[in-house]
Amino acid sequence: MSQIAKAASIGGGVIGGGWVARFLLAGIDVNVYDPHPQAQRLISEVIANAEYAYTMLTSAPLPKRGVLTFCTSLEEAVQDVDWIQESVPERLDLKRSVLAQIDVAADPKALVGSSTSGLMATDLQKDMKRPERMFVAHPFNPVYLLPLVELVGGKQTARAALEDAKARLVTIGMTGLIISKEIDAFVADRLMEALWREALWLIKDDICDTETLDNVIRYSFGLRWAQMGLFETYRVAGGEAGMRDYLSKYGPCLQWPWTKLTNVVDLDTDLVDKVASQSDAQSGQRGIRQLEKIRDQNLVGIMQALKVGDEGRGWGAGKLLADFEARLWRIASKTQMATGDQTLRLLDLKVPAAWIDYNGHMTEYRYTQCFADATEALFQQIGVDMNYVNGGHSYYTVESHIRLLAEAKLGDALYVKAQLLPSDGKTIHSFMSLYRTSDNTLLSTYESMMLHVSSKEKRAVPPLPEIIGKLKPLIEGHSALPVPDAAGRSVGMKPARA
Missing domain, CATH: 3.40.50.720 (NAD(P)-binding Rossmann-like Domain)
Structure with a gap:
């Protein structure tokens, strides 16, 4: 590409x-x-x-x-x-x-x-x-x-x-x-302009204020448009008969004198003052940078929700995000290499502001996320990607144990190393360690057992040959490494000594 x-x-x-x-x-x-x-x-x-x-x-x-x-x-x-x-x-x-x-x-x-x-x-x-x-x-x-x-x-x-x-x-x-044909303002801006023009008339005629109008959009059709757009939304509104039935029922409404779209509102001083003062009252207490952050947080939340739509395949902007992430994982899997002790360095990251709790440290569940992301990197390396999952196979975590040993702070560079313990491929037994890059301090360890399953058969099955072909050399290569002292521990249990 x-x-x-x-x-x-x-x-x-x-x-x-x-x-x-x-x-x-x-x-x-x-x-x-x-x-x-x-x-x-x-x-x-x-x-x-x-x-x-x-x-x-x-x-x-x-x-x-x-x-x-x-x-x-x-x-x-x-x-x-x-x-x-x-x-x-x-x-x-x-x-x-x-x-x-x-x-x-x-x-x-x-x-x-x-x-x-x-x-x-x-x-x-x-x-x-x-x-x-x-x-x-x-x-x-x-x-x-x-x-x-x-x-x-x-x-x-x-x-x-x-x-x-x-x-x-x-x-x-x-x-x-x-866009198939060249046209002034293209497609999206033409649609936005139509809504914007009608909205200005509603404000000018004192039908509602700016806050009410924004609430109408974000509490109703705005939510529908975010996932399905315009025509698919109306198709659903037509019920089982679909779009043809919807048009036959509601098409005549287009002839009714509801709209002022053909009239251009006069943005005179009075209307400008009205819109500006209402807008200031609505959200003027927040600065632009603050509003941008709120906007971004909300957009991320919507896109994340859409990413898991359609049974995990993604929907709308969420599908684009899922596809982009899959590409990032593929690129990352090509760069993961064995470290000097032959364990796998699967993940490098920096602690962002969004991961910090009220104590100024990385919040607890983010440690687990580091290991989850490292596991995803391992999956990409052995070929367990979305195509494999969509084909009806995946690994499920059936048991895990995490230890939190030291604190990570905002901006700390971290990395995760993994050792695969003896297993048959139908199960993957892994031991991962999270380190701070600057001084190699061990921050956390994570041991997990994952089981390969067929989502169609709803039972544990061996992985497909191409997965075993990539996984088996890793397991065999790590078999000569000493088992980590903390492997096999339960909560509060000291490691057994020979």
């Missing part, structure tokens, strides 16, 4: 900074050019929010963070990169000028995407000598969390460029939807 080797962001505002964070956390080096005097501070704040959100979003091991380089010129920024994202202010003349400069200075094979939310690619690529590689790549805020990118080509855009962009976006956890 095509990947993004190195990226450039021209513009580092809310959207540009979001792109930078998305690239960096996917392990991609990023050059940034933004003449704003506070660009470095603003981008660093976006990255900090993104890192915090990712600690909640996924337990899959992220690749080593990409290198961020602030450049003094556009020409410097676009050198030796294969994806260039233009995110300058929404002015046609400015964007057209910037894209023409990018076109001259960049590698002819580099893809060029514009973050415009409404301008057409045909207009933007007018002054480019290589317009075939330029397209609209319209993301959604926050770019580091929301996975959609609308891909819209202009009259001179090559279809191959759009397909290439779509394939590359998968590798950073995003999905590119290619």
Whole structure:
């Protein structure tokens, strides 16, 4: 699959900074050019929010963070990169000028995407000598969390460029939807504009205030849209007869004089003051950074819930997250290597803020999560991935024992080593140790017994040959290692001595 080797962001505002964070956390080096005097501070704040959100979003091991380089010129920024994202202010003349400069200075094979939310690619690529590689790549805020990118080509855009962009976006956890026809404001913004226009009329006519309107959305159809979108939601509303029945029943309502969508509300001083004052009363007591964190926490929770939908295969944005995590685990499994004593180093991480309890230490269940993530890394190494699970086989933990020996604090770098104790593969008996990287202090140990099962037969069965083929050499290789002193212990029991 095509990947993004190195990226450039021209513009580092809310959207540009979001792109930078998305690239960096996917392990991609990023050059940034933004003449704003506070660009470095603003981008660093976006990255900090993104890192915090990712600690909640996924337990899959992220690749080593990409290198961020602030450049003094556009020409410097676009050198030796294969994806260039233009995110300058929404002015046609400015964007057209910037894209023409990018076109001259960049590698002819580099893809060029514009973050415009409404301008057409045909207009933007007018002054480019290589317009075939330029397209609209319209993301959604926050770019580091929301996975959609609308891909819209202009009259001179090559279809191959759009397909290439779509394939590359998968590798950073995003999905590119290619819009069939070029149109002002594309698809998502047209839908949002329709709702926004009607909402402004409801405020202007004193039907409700901003808080009531927001509550209507988030307590009702907003929840449905988050999982099923618009048409599938209405299909379900049609009952067993489906969409055709729904349209026959409710289609005539479209002719009723309910809406003012065809009328443009006059954003005069009175309406601006009304909307602004109601908005301030609704949430003005919270700063923007605080609201961003609340938004990110809620988005993560929704995506996590959707990830386990459809019997664990994921649904909507949750499926995209599950697919991205599976890719991260596959990459991590290729880099796990035996340590000097032949045990397996399965996981490296840093303790994030979200893992800290009221005492300032890593909270208890996060130790277990470290071992669970290390177990997932072991599974990926032996081939027990989602394809294997979806095929009807998996390992279930039937017994475990954890010891908490020392404290971990915010920012501590940790790693997990594992030793496989003698077993037949139908069971996996493992002993794992969690260490602090700086001084190799042993923080915790975890012993577990896992049993291979067939979900279809609902009983324990031997693993498939390809799993045994990868697992058996590991078990045999570890058989010569001394059994850890703490192996086989029960709660409060001292280890037996020979």
